[in-house]
Amino acid sequence: GDSVTQMEGPVTLSEEAFLTINCTYTATGYPSLFWYVQYPGEGLQLLLKATKADDKGSNKGFEATYRKETTSFHLEKGSVQVSDSAVYFCALRDRGSTLGRLYFGRGTQLTVWP
């Protein structure tokens, strides 16, 4: 079945450090891939997405490239800020699914210190 595996946290970085959060997936079809972010006390919100192989999603300085050959969608940011402290979730949706169900990874807690 479809599933997502993302790196265990927590991740602790100093401000302006480089961030990578690894995400790999297993899917029977041709999934769309997403990164969601959850700030403290809030619901999840979409950070970026990619719908086909080699697409790059980007938003707020974050990027992720859909790599079909390695079944990966790693999240990167060149210079993190304290305000990026949050929990990050990788997710996939089989584009062949008519029910729109998303499968989420377990989340990675990121803390950025000034």
Added chain:
Amino acid sequence: DAGITQSPRHKVTETGTPVTLRCHQTENHRYMYWYRQDPGHGLRLIHYSYGVKDTDKGEVSDGYSVSRSKTEDFLLTLESATSSQTSVYFCAIMSSPEATGELFFGEGSRLTVL
């Protein structure tokens, strides 16, 4: 921001009592979902709905039931709450999988079962 309201936002109850969580949307989206979020598990799908009176089970549906009598409301009921159902519950909506596939989340309902 997507118009999603969850109620109550916080609830403390005792084992064996019934609990109903409400999700209300003003977006007229067809698809609605209930997830629970627990440390180490990320988000897990409880139930979802793809239209009025059309619902189906997710991966952790035991002990939960849902109802959707109108487009805007999706109710999650715990018939007899147990301590294992202490969690944060998130409602999410989607316009259509054929479109962006983006989920919009409510702010969550924190349930504590004593």
